[in-house]
Amino acid sequence: METEATIIHADLDAFYASVEQLLNPELLGKPIAVGGGVVLAASYEAKAFGVHGGMSGRKARELCPQLIFVGGHFREYQRLGDAAIAVLGDFTPLVERISIDEAFADVAGCTHLFGAPRDIAATIRARVRTELGLPISVGVARTKHLAKVASQVAKPDGLVVVDPDAESVFLHDLPVGLIWGVGPVSEARLKAEGILTIGQLAQTSSRDLQSFLGTAAGEKLSALAANRDPRKILPQVRARSAGAQSALGRRPAVAAVFKPTLWHLADRVTSRLRAKSLAGRTVTVRVRFADMRAVTRSATLDAPVSATVTVAEIAETLVRAALADHPEERTITLLAVSVSHLGEQPALQLELPLGLPDEVRRPGTRQGVARLSADMAMDKVRTRFGRGAVGYAAALINERGSVPDAFRELAEKDLG
């Protein structure tokens, strides 16, 4: 291999749990879980008992009776996550953030200033540890895929550098599940073919993999197993969709339940879009039933929309259609609204020139203008006085038991 290993993948260890242990040192060395009904993150001490993110709190307590549940300090997660990623930014502008606690960086252009990639990685780890008090694992390799696998292998609190000459050896005995894009389903399909390790994967023809997993997935996997990964670091990627969802427990599938929820969700989504001057042409809803089966319905419009009322009305129509297709389902457990086909929202102009979105141009009524203007006025009030200051009556829902908004915001991707 002629290229050098300059891609870094940095991943904070058991992030939320580590922050809690940092804020309260009495929790150090103890099995803790962030969350309540659902485990959002588990400390390594808790992971040793089989506790992991996404698990129900009840199941976690079963596995580890001495498990300590702690409330989330969401502001601190955001602040410390930002600060850790900012350390990467001190070395190069080529930083691609994947989530609150994880990022890639390409240090090819700054080794003359800061030394070899291995040294840069070691410095990053030391700085995050001393300046922020958090453990972080780092992988260094020639490609994003290898760097990501390396950081997973480095965990907890380690550094792994994959020499370009040793890539095949490094990957050979690792389980296929470590590959980015291989989840439970693919893993099971590969296992059925006797393929357990990345080495075995590399021995399998691309054609066979495509027949097991489908064209695109097979091709991609084949390339990764053979160490071909052309992906570059992309510092700021524009979002392609924005959505919001809400688990409801078990509720009757009637308008009195779904209407206020849809308005609330539409309001969440569209206010995020408007904040970035974005709008979208496709509105999608998702309805989950008591047996966890879910159906989706979508509608694509001629022009992008971002007004709360418009999206809420479309969502309502789509949900009614989905329910009409499943008259046997009397109970719903989740509703989701998302907007895709995103594009720039043209500035609102009073003259209504051509090119304005449909909701602004609605013939005769000027309804669109009114809707969007009302929303923009409301957005301003909320910016000054907070979300709860003003809103649509139809969107008023009882949020008891639902996930706090602070956590929702953590999960939100920057729409760019």
Add this chain to the structure above:
DNA sequence: TCTGGGGTCCTAGGACCC
């Protein structure tokens, strides 16, 4: 007292156009 919330990408079939 089953399983949160926010995303990306792919597939397959149908509509429609040339």
Add this chain to the structure above:
DNA sequence: TCTGGGGTCCTAGGACCC
């Protein structure tokens, strides 16, 4: 009248990631 092929867009569902 019947048949064919390619391209694009849309819809619904699903796998996967953090």
